[in-house]
Amino acid sequence: MKPFYIYNTLSRSVEELKPLNPPVVTLYSCGPTVYLPQHLGNLRTYISWDFLRRTLELNGYQVRHVINVTDVGHMTSDEDEGEDKIEKTARAEGKSPLEVASFYLAMFQRDLAALNQEQPMVWCRATDHIGDMIVLIERIVAAGMAYVTKSGVYFDVEKYRGARRIGKLSRQSLDEQHAGQRLEHSPDKKSPHDFALWVLNQPHHLMQWDSPWGRGYPGWHIECSAMSMKYLGETLDIHTGGMDHIPIHHENEIAQSESATGRPFARYFVHSAFLVGKSGSKISKSAGKFPLLADVTAAGLDPLAFRLFCFGAKYRSELALADEGLRAAQSNLDYLREFARNLPAEAAAATRDSEFAEEYRERFLEALNNDLNTPQALAIALELVAEAYRRNDRTIWNTLMFFDRVLGIGLEKTRAAGQAAAFPPDIQALIDERAEARKGRNFKRADELRAILEARGYEVKDGKGGAATYLRRDA
RNA sequence: GGCGGCGUACCCAAGUGGCUAAGGGAGAGGUCUGCAAAACCUCCAUUCUCCGGUUCGAAUCCGGACGCCGCCUCCA
Numbered sequence: 001m002k003p004f005y006i007y008n009t010l011s012r013s014v015e016e017l018k019p020l021n022p023p024v025v026t027l028y029s030c031g032p033t034v035y036l037p038q039h040l041g042n043l044r045t046y047i048s049w050d051f052l053r054r055t056l057e058l059n060g061y062q063v064r065h066v067i068n069v070t071d072v073g074h075m076t077s078d079e080d081e082g083e084d085k086i087e088k089t090a091r092a093e094g095k096s097p098l099e100v101a102s103f104y105l106a107m108f109q110r111d112l113a114a115l116n117q118e119q120p121m122v123w124c125r126a127t128d129h130i131g132d133m134i135v136l137i138e139r140i141v142a143a144g145m146a147y148v149t150k151s152g153v154y155f156d157v158e159k160y161r162g163a164r165r166i167g168k169l170s171r172q173s174l175d176e177q178h179a180g181q182r183l184e185h186s187p188d189k190k191s192p193h194d195f196a197l198w199v200l201n202q203p204h205h206l207m208q209w210d211s212p213w214g215r216g217y218p219g220w221h222i223e224c225s226a227m228s229m230k231y232l233g234e235t236l237d238i239h240t241g242g243m244d245h246i247p248i249h250h251e252n253e254i255a256q257s258e259s260a261t262g263r264p265f266a267r268y269f270v271h272s273a274f275l276v277g278k279s280g281s282k283i284s285k286s287a288g289k290f291p292l293l294a295d296v297t298a299a300g301l302d303p304l305a306f307r308l309f310c311f312g313a314k315y316r317s318e319l320a321l322a323d324e325g326l327r328a329a330q331s332n333l334d335y336l337r338e339f340a341r342n343l344p345a346e347a348a349a350a351t352r353d354s355e356f357a358e359e360y361r362e363r364f365l366e367a368l369n370n371d372l373n374t375p376q377a378l379a380i381a382l383e384l385v386a387e388a389y390r391r392n393d394r395t396i397w398n399t400l401m402f403f404d405r406v407l408g409i410g411l412e413k414t415r416a417a418g419q420a421a422a423f424p425p426d427i428q429a430l431i432d433e434r435a436e437a438r439k440g441r442n443f444k445r446a447d448e449l450r451a452i453l454e455a456r457g458y459e460v461k462d463g464k465g466g467a468a469t470y471l472r473r474d475a
Numbered sequence: 476g477g478c479g480g481c482g483u484a485c486c487c488a489a490g491u492g493g494c495u496a497a498g499g500g501a502g503a504g505g506u507c508u509g510c511a512a513a514a515c516c517u518c519c520a521u522u523c524u525c526c527g528g529u530u531c532g533a534a535u536c537c538g539g540a541c542g543c544c545g546c547c548u549c550c551a
Contacts, residue, residue, distance in 0.1 A: 032551070045551035085549070220549080242551030247478080249550095272551065273480085280481080280544050284551090312499070313488060318481070318544080325487035328500035335499090338513065367489095375489050379498035389514060443509055450511075461512055 001060050004369045007316060009246060009269040014371050017268065019237045025061045026232040027053060028266070029120070030224060030241035030249070033070040034104035035086040039290035040306065040321060041275035041283040043111055047307055048272045048315035049240050050117045054406040055368045065120040066231045068224060071101035072126050072207050072217055087206050097207050098127065111293045114303040116408040122231050126223040130209045133218045133226040136260055137197045145259035149188035152200045153213055157193040160255050195252050197222050221252040225265070229257065239266035243273055273318045283321070291321065299323070304409050305330035311374045311407065332382065333409060339385050340400070340411040341418035341471065347394040348415065356391065357399040360384040364403055381407065418471065427456065431470055438466055
């Protein structure tokens with residue numbers, strides 16, 4: 001097995017991955033809050049984790065991937081008070097919080113499917129794991145790292161600071177954080193840094209559960225600790241999330257998890273950079289208007305063009321969303337598909353590729369194993385195809401299939417669709433008429449028919465001696 | 476106030492001490508073609524925001540300036 005290197009926020013350096021129990025790798029991805037559609041920035045993050053997972057699988061690892069969904073607990077204002085964002089949407093749309101969450105979760109999952117994301121082993125929702133969270137909070141309380149007040153159960157950051165280190169990830173000392181400077185915090189908290197494990201006495205909150213401390217609901221961070229440990233064990237290999245989770249969410253997850261178990265929580269923390277707008281500013285839900293996958297398809301682009309667009313930049317670099325960039329990705333997609341469609345049967349059936357392809361295969365894997373350098377990997381894939389055209393030797397299909405295990409653009413499907421070219425009768429009639437016209441050198445009519453076919457979503461390509469191919473665009 | 480990141484051609488984007496600064500898109504020219512498309516070939520940054528420094532050698536390291544952005548409240 002070749003070494004796989006990944007940037008670990010814990011050490012701030014690229015490290016070789018050494019899973020706890022190889023060949024299994026446990027991977028937990030911090031999921032989104034489902035009260036609005038997930039924008040392209042959110043989707044980029046999950047596609048990055050899909051690249052990570054597929055690369056690990058390409059290396060022979062068995063990945064146990066869990067993605068959670070936050071369907072309770074986010075405040076609009078203070079960390080402990082105020083209205084839950086899901087509840088806010090629920091009130092606005094006249095639905096129950098669970099209906100809102102289910103609706104946007106389904107939309108999120110549809111988007112990921114359209115982007116050819118592999119299904120995680122487990123999708124877990126916070127509201128299905130309240131019991132697990134309560135058990136974990138009890139362990140933290142028993143460890144003496146939390147205290148109970150009338151407004152909730154809080155994690156005692158000061159006490160934890162004495163025992164271990166906080167600021168492992170953000171490299172910020174507590175004094176530097178100025179927590180509570182911009183917002184009021186609960187007077188019950190011993191320190192503004194303390195965060196809620198369980199919130200009590202918020203009668204207006206719609207989602208409430210019974211607990212040993214009274215009726216209430218869980219704090220935000222506890223769900224990830226509880227669910228990741230439940231499905232992946234007390235120490236997981238890789239924990240992923242957006243950059244924005246480094247200073248608060250993941251810091252707190254580590255603190256509460258390690259307080260409960262006394263063991264390291266995650267061996268590798270991997271964080272992704274943002275998709276940004278044209279001014280370089282972050283695309284975020286709270287900013288009001290934000291681009292969706294539906295906008296990409298409405299612009300006539302394939303969802304997989306967005307996937308390739310993301311593949312074209314490193315997960316740790318900000319990526320600027322630009323129309324020209326998306327169109328470039330669509331061109332790459334068309335280029336690869338075109339090759340797959342027109343692949344001669346004998347080239348597809350070959351069990352061994354031509355020798356020159358071998359070097360590309362190695363370079364591709366090497367690029368990915370170097371902290372997921374997807375843009376380099378993409379360049380290598382495109383170069384291989386160009387090289388095949390140049391040599392007029394297309395026996396590279398096995399290598400392309402190898403690439404597609406991470407690229408995830410479904411080239412096999414494209415090729416199969418190219419083989420089975422059965423057209424609807426009306427389309428076939430137009431094709432036949434066009435063949436006749438060309439045969440009779442009636443090019444004016446032939447061009448008209450080409451325009452009609454193209455308008456119906458077919459691609460028309462003429463070859464020598466009256467040959468022509470017709471393809472559905474979306475195949 | 477603190478912490479962090481970024482600035483590579485018209486656009487997106489690799490490269491982080493040493494072969495000619497990846498790759499794609501756009502653009503220009505060409506081959507092929509009834510035309511168009513696709514594909515292929517050629518061209519397209521003596522230079523990496525700017526100014527100093529270290530070094531035999533820097534886009535890459537150090538210092539400074541300018542510009543853009545993120546986080547410290549929920550956010551991928």
